Amino acid sequence: MTATHPHVAQDPHGETPSHPHHAPAVRTIRHDINTKPFIVIWETTRACQLVCKHCRADAQHRAHPEQLTTEQGKALLDDLAAYEAPRPLVVFTGGDAFEREDLAELCRYGTEKGLSISLSPSITPLVTPERLHEMREAGGKAISLSLDGATAETHDSFRGFPGTFDASIEASQWMREEGFRLQVNSVFTKGNIKEAPALLKTVMGMGAFMWYTFMLVPTGRGADLNALNPEEREDVLNWLHDISDRIAIKTTEAPQYRRIAIQRERAREQGIPIPYQVAHRGELYHYLTEETTRLLGDHPEKPRRPRAPMAVNSGSGFAFIDHLGDVYPNGFLPKHCGNVKQTPFHEIYTDSPVFQALRKPDEFKGKCGVCEFNKLCGGSRSTAYAMTGDYLASDPTCLWVPPAWTEQMEGSPRHMG
Known part of the structure; x- marks a missing residue:
């Protein structure tokens, strides 16, 4: 079950829930993604x-x-x-x-x-x-x-x-x-x-x-x-x-x-x-x-x-299958995870090491890994890959500096003494 958040509504199938004008900010999925x-x-x-x-x-x-x-x-x-x-x-x-x-x-x-x-x-x-x-x-x-x-x-x-x-x-x-x-x-x-x-x-x-x-x-x-x-x-x-x-x-x-x-x-x-x-x-x-x-x-x-x-x-609720049957976390992240001609899609989605890594945002690198929003945002994995060559790297296009990242940097040796 996806973790809930005080400003997150759960929605089983993407339809807008009934709510007042000021809605919960983000919806999660009821099933296990x-x-x-x-x-x-x-x-x-x-x-x-x-x-x-x-x-x-x-x-x-x-x-x-x-x-x-x-x-x-x-x-x-x-x-x-x-x-x-x-x-x-x-x-x-x-x-x-x-x-x-x-x-x-x-x-x-x-x-x-x-x-x-x-x-x-x-x-x-x-x-x-x-x-x-x-x-x-x-x-x-x-x-x-x-x-x-x-x-x-x-x-x-x-x-x-x-x-x-x-x-x-x-x-x-x-x-x-x-x-x-x-x-x-x-x-x-x-x-x-x-x-x-x-x-x-x-x-x-x-x-x-x-x-x-x-x-x-x-x-x-x-x-x-x-x-x-x-x-x-x-x-x-x-x-x-x-x-x-x-x-x-x-x-x-x-x-x-x-x-x-x-x-x-x-x-x-x-x-x-x-x-x-x-x-x-x-x-x-x-x-x-x-x-x-x-x-x-x-x-x-x-x-x-x-x-x-x-x-x-990407890879966490979302999947892309190309014209040849190759499976990727999304169409902009060229990390090959299998082919449906050889392996059923449901096995690739569940068992691929790439998909599994994308479902562990706390293990992302840099500030994305410690960000308080990483389970709901997580940064663009495609952009991180395109700009750094590492799909688990921090998204270089995000301006937000998480408090945990600031504390981590202030406690690093280069900030001491």
């Missing part, structure tokens, strides 16, 4: 016609000849369906998942086995009203699309093809008309972050139920882009917390969002000052806040109940 993941991402293919600048997969135009076959995919879904309820959420992604001609067959098979299937296609000519209807009929419940800028110029530059911005807006209408729950994914870099308030307005106008924001990890093609520095990340995460009464927010590779949520909620409840490192927000935060007010007003007309983020981390 040492033996069962909360969510599994399956990269059904690496084929994709786009050339996205930040692509983790460095996607190719043709499917790999050894990608999981239909029958191998069904065997994987059988394994996931064998878990006791609540079963893991399953996301079909890519590359471009719609490049697989058997995608509806796989979706229907998984749904009939009791799995909740979500879809994450690329916006190409393969996304049509007819294809979306087919996937909805096959049991797909939620779907996501990417929008990385508030203008066609910015987004199309990210995606490598003109016209993808307008196509994304049109596709979002089709998705909503088919009854899909729509999630919009956005990558934040130095090049597009100042468009974030305008992008928020666009995302809300699309009728999305969630905005899934991603802090760039320098892997794949994304290694060539300018990631936000630690101060900018802290500003952005505080801004995201501010706007969570406008739209549900989920972050990727920014678990510090949970730490900020806890610190700010604790300060509100106890009437104590917000820690200086959280309260001292910089120029970017003030720009984002002022621009949001200009575009959307001071407060939403109908404030929503902020959605408490989930305490799910």
Whole structure:
């Protein structure tokens, strides 16, 4: 059982619990995430016609000849369906998942086995009203699309093809008309972050139920882009917390969002000052806040109940399976843990030494290992690996200095005498 926290709500399957406007800051999972993941991402293919600048997969135009076959995919879904309820959420992604001609067959098979299937296609000519209807009929419940800028110029530059911005807006209408729950994914870099308030307005106008924001990890093609520095990340995460009464927010590779949520909620409840490192927000935060007010007003007309983020981390509630069947803690952490063609997924998830190490945050190195938030945050393991070569190292992008780390440093020989 995952440890609870005074500012943590338990939620069995990721739905927003009923609560007053000021919700518990973070939700944990009721089941034992040492033996069962909360969510599994399956990269059904690496084929994709786009050339996205930040692509983790460095996607190719043709499917790999050894990608999981239909029958191998069904065997994987059988394994996931064998878990006791609540079963893991399953996301079909890519590359471009719609490049697989058997995608509806796989979706229907998984749904009939009791799995909740979500879809994450690329916006190409393969996304049509007819294809979306087919996937909805096959049991797909939620779907996501990417929008990385508030203008066609910015987004199309990210995606490598003109016209993808307008196509994304049109596709979002089709998705909503088919009854899909729509999630919009956005990558934040130095090049597009100042468009974030305008992008928020666009995302809300699309009728999305969630905005899934991603802090760039320098892997794949994304290694060539300018990631936000630690101060900018802290500003952005505080801004995201501010706007969570406008739209549900989920972050990727920014678990510090949970730490900020806890610190700010604790300060509100106890009437104590917000820690200086959280309260001292910089120029970017003030720009984002002022621009949001200009575009959307001071407060939403109908404030929503902020959605408490989930305490799910790489290898600890989260797993990624690539197109060949290789299993990783997530798609941005290239630590190979096994292959489902040889070993059932559930065995890899439970027994892999890498997965097991990721579930022991007290043994992480540096300040992450002694941080009071390490069981709920733990730092981005992908970022730590990309920047240091050690997936158990402290996350270099986190500004927070835990009191235990300060005490440890003050007691070290170099601080004595």
